[in-house]
Amino acid sequence: xxxxxxxxxxxxxxxxxxxxxxxxxxxxxxxxxxxxxxxxxxxxxxxxxxxxxxxxxxxxxxxxxxxxxxxxxxxxxxxxxxxxxxxxxxxxxxxxxxxxxxxxxxxxxxxxxxxxxxxxxxxxxxxxxxxxxxxxxxxxxxxxxxxxxxxxxxxxxxxxxxxxxxxxxxxxxxxxxxxxxxxxxxxxxxxxxxxxxxxxxxxxxxxxxxxxxxxxxxxxxxxxxxxxxxxxxxxxxxxxxxxxxxxxxxxxxxxxxxxxxxxxxxxxxxxxxxxxxxxxxxxxxxxxxxxxxxxxxxxxxxxxxxxxxxxxxxxxxxxxxxxxxxxxxxxxxxxxxxx
Numbered sequence: 298x299x300x301x302x303x304x305x306x307x308x309x310x311x312x313x314x315x316x317x318x319x320x321x322x323x324x325x326x327x328x329x330x331x332x333x334x335x336x337x338x339x340x341x342x343x344x345x346x347x348x349x350x351x352x353x354x355x356x357x358x359x360x361x362x363x364x365x366x367x368x369x370x371x372x373x374x375x376x377x378x379x380x381x382x383x384x385x386x387x388x389x390x391x392x393x394x395x396x397x398x399x400x401x402x403x404x405x406x407x408x409x410x411x412x413x414x415x416x417x418x419x420x421x422x423x424x425x426x427x428x429x430x431x432x433x434x435x436x437x438x439x440x441x442x443x444x445x446x447x448x449x450x451x452x453x454x455x456x457x458x459x460x461x462x463x464x465x466x467x468x469x470x471x472x473x474x475x476x477x478x479x480x481x482x483x484x485x486x487x488x489x490x491x492x493x494x495x496x497x498x499x500x501x502x503x504x505x506x507x508x509x510x511x512x513x514x515x516x517x518x519x520x521x522x523x524x525x526x527x528x529x530x531x532x533x534x535x536x537x538x539x540x541x542x543x544x545x546x547x548x549x550x551x552x553x554x555x556x557x558x559x560x561x562x563x564x565x566x567x568x569x570x571x572x573x574x575x576x577x578x579x580x581x582x583x584x585x586x587x588x589x590x591x592x593x594x595x596x597x598x599x600x601x602x603x604x605x606x607x608x609x610x611x612x613x614x615x616x617x618x619x620x621x622x623x624x625x626x627x628x629x630x631x632x633x634x635x636x
Contacts, residue, residue, distance in 0.1 A: 324448070328408060329425075452503055511542050
């Protein structure tokens with residue numbers, strides 16, 4: 298099965314994720330531009346050449362990939378009344394995202410991230426998010442209208458760094474769950490966030506509503522509060538989470554659920570140029586494929602392909618892929634989709 302191990306699906310039943318027919322996938326969080334150093338080194342302590350701006354922000358990358366692969370999609374966010382905001386909104390709109398709930402904040406700049414790679418592949422960042430327009434993201438009437446017709450809410454852990462975002466997300470979760478919708482959660486969290494009582498409570502509140510968890514590496518252990526992968530998976534499934542999909546980078550990915558058991562999918566071999574956005578595109582492709590009715594093995598294959606294509610382009614949103622592009626990419630690698 299081209300590297301994706303399957304289990305028998307006779308007793309698998311339906312996905313616990315709301316189908317596309319219920320309404321769009323909606324997310325809340327930062328929109329920003331990314332400006333990248335063209336040289337490898339440490340930080341920004343001296344003048345240097347730069348390239349950009351590129352549309353960015355983890356929630357924006359995610360929702361753009363949802364739309365590109367064919368899902369209905371919308372985002373609640375804010376940008377400044379400047380070129381960077383115009384650039385981002387135009388990209389999202391052109392790719393099919395509902396931008397009606399993106400507010401334009403006068404007097405605040407669009408968020409930004411300056412990025413430089415170190416020789417070991419690590420990155421140095423200079424962010425302006427909290428004090429940018431993204432930091433003024435609020436639950437507006439346009440946001441409530443978008444959420445009222447949504448079928449799914451995607452939560453990005455990175456967005457919790459913005460004051461007030463948690464309250465918007467919890468309200469969105471309550472509204473969408475009440476109409477039979479579902480929730481996915483990409484923790485993208487640091488251990489520091491869950492060390493305090495309030496931070497741990499917030500994570501637990503989101504986990505309690507989560508149908509699909511999309512961690513990377515140690516995020517699985519942090520979310521579960523366990524020391525091993527097996528124990529973490531067991532505990533999180535016991536909490537009622539329907540599916541866990543673990544992103545393993547170059548080692549591929551794994552799905553865990555009571556319905557399907559464990560399903561593993563091998564990674565694609567590509568030349569990495571820029572890894573930013575790979576996890577966001579992976580999650581978007583997996584979620585949208587499952588909402589469209591594909592089984593985990595096929596959804597993992599699309600997700601791995603989306604993540605792999607993303608890293609071959611410079612700029613976090615430049616490698617976002619349409620379904621036809623992913624089909625060609627998968628076929629060129631000699632792999633087949635089991636739908």
